[in-house]
Amino acid sequence: MSAARPSRAHVSRKVRKKSGRGRDGSLSSGSQNKMSFGSQVDRYHRTSFPLVMDLSSEDEMQDSEGMMDTSEPLENLPFQQLPELCKIKIWSFLHQNDLGRCMLVCTDWRRLLEKPQFWSSVRFSSLSSSCLPQDRIGPVHTDPVCHHCFRKRVFSFSQFLARIHPVVKEFQFCLDLSHPTDQFNAVVEQFLETANLNSLTHAEMNWKESPSRAPLDQESVQDYMYRYRRRQRMFSRIFDTFVTLSPQISTLVMPFDWTDKNIKNLCRLTGLEKLVLEKYGIFNHIFTQDHLTMLMKNLVNLKKLLLEVWIPANNNRGMEVYSIESPSLTFLDISQCKGFYIKKLNTPNLLNLRIARHPWRKMLLQTQSPVLPCVCQVLLDGAPKLQEVNGFHLERNSLIHPNDELSTLMNTICCCLRHKTVSSIEMYGM
Numbered sequence: 001m002s003a004a005r006p007s008r009a010h011v012s013r014k015v016r017k018k019s020g021r022g023r024d025g026s027l028s029s030g031s032q033n034k035m036s037f038g039s040q041v042d043r044y045h046r047t048s049f050p051l052v053m054d055l056s057s058e059d060e061m062q063d064s065e066g067m068m069d070t071s072e073p074l075e076n077l078p079f080q081q082l083p084e085l086c087k088i089k090i091w092s093f094l095h096q097n098d099l100g101r102c103m104l105v106c107t108d109w110r111r112l113l114e115k116p117q118f119w120s121s122v123r124f125s126s127l128s129s130s131c132l133p134q135d136r137i138g139p140v141h142t143d144p145v146c147h148h149c150f151r152k153r154v155f156s157f158s159q160f161l162a163r164i165h166p167v168v169k170e171f172q173f174c175l176d177l178s179h180p181t182d183q184f185n186a187v188v189e190q191f192l193e194t195a196n197l198n199s200l201t202h203a204e205m206n207w208k209e210s211p212s213r214a215p216l217d218q219e220s221v222q223d224y225m226y227r228y229r230r231r232q233r234m235f236s237r238i239f240d241t242f243v244t245l246s247p248q249i250s251t252l253v254m255p256f257d258w259t260d261k262n263i264k265n266l267c268r269l270t271g272l273e274k275l276v277l278e279k280y281g282i283f284n285h286i287f288t289q290d291h292l293t294m295l296m297k298n299l300v301n302l303k304k305l306l307l308e309v310w311i312p313a314n315n316n317r318g319m320e321v322y323s324i325e326s327p328s329l330t331f332l333d334i335s336q337c338k339g340f341y342i343k344k345l346n347t348p349n350l351l352n353l354r355i356a357r358h359p360w361r362k363m364l365l366q367t368q369s370p371v372l373p374c375v376c377q378v379l380l381d382g383a384p385k386l387q388e389v390n391g392f393h394l395e396r397n398s399l400i401h402p403n404d405e406l407s408t409l410m411n412t413i414c415c416c417l418r419h420k421t422v423s424s425i426e427m428y429g430m
Contacts, residue, residue: 119166124173127153129212147212162194174206178231197245204253255280267298276306284309304331311339345382374416
């Protein structure tokens with residue numbers, strides 16, 4: 001007697017169990033990919049970066065929550081019988097890593113997915129940094145993060161993009177341009193030459209580090225400074241090309257060195273609405289009021305600005321004073337600046353301000369208080385529509401007659417004689 005066939009319910013449980021294992025594996029790899037890009041946001045975890053980019057905590061979990069539930073068998077889904085336009089519509093909702101996996105299914109899928117329209121979002125840093133299947137043997141490829149395999153993926157992805165000439169709307173990378181063996185500068189330059197960037201609106205360019213590569217602990221000061229300046233020269237050439245090819249850019253995130261050439265190129269992006277400028281190196285020695293004035297004068301459409309500069313203490317006050325004038329600015333975050341103090345604002349449409357006091361230790365050693373303007377008066381004179389300061393909601397006439405909570409806040413962000421307390425060490429948080 002032949003063996004009885006298993007019931008349909010039993011088959012479903014087996015399929016469900018197998019699909020569950022596959023789903024767990026895909027989620028784990030997806031979380032690794034998200035961590036590689038999530039490090040970009042984590043760089044600003046102490047700032048209001050999510051507010052500048054219009055992100056929320058729910059957005060970070062949106063991808064994982066929106067994944068298709070494959071717990072039930074999908075044998076009744078006639079995907080192969082769907083018209084080509086329907087397939088293209090479904091694939092348009094996938095991210096680049098998922099599109100790459102779909103291209104491995106069959107020749108027909110690969111042919112359709114090589115169309116430039118699918119690759120409008122290019123994120124090099126979302127590529128996995130785990131070992132490739134063919135390289136998982138041997139002592140070299142045993143760590144969870146493998147820079148060798150990540151570099152292979154970057155170059156392979158770059159060659160693919162050069163072949164299809166994508167029309168890009170979003171571009172992101174986190175690559176050290178100066179490393180002599182990685183040659184990531186060639187990858188970025190090839191992408192700029194072959195991609196169509198006329199429709200590019202969002203760019204995040206971290207050109208000073210590769211998270212998958214461990215830092216050089218034994219690097220000498222001379223070697224560090226050589227790579228520091230070499231990286232600047234490479235980025236300056238790349239940024240010049242990027243500005244020329246991206247006339248529609250509205251959101252830009254990157255480290256900035258405040259050299260004259262890069263400032264002039266940045267001022268050419270008159271359509272910018274959101275701008276995040278991270279510090280490059282320890283100090284911004286060449287940052288001046290003229291640089292800030294030139295930037296605000298040319299970026300006439302700028303609405304949100306997150307600025308991070310560290311000014312060395314070269315005076316008796318421990319910080320420099322600056323003025324910011326912008327008729328379009330609605331959001332300003334300077335909470336990560338050090339040695340930076342606002343003496344004047346002319347921002348008639350400013351609604352939200354993030355500010356912190358980070359003076360250098362020299363300021364604590366003075367016997368007399370420095371003559372610095374009061375932040376309350378600066379905000380009263382230069383930001384008439386201001387609604388929030390460091391998350392504190394301002395009521396009408398709050399700055400004129402501050403309550404206890406607002407007074408406590410001003411004691412932590414203002415360096416004037418009025419708000420300076422006796423316990424200066426506790427006040428400055430040093």
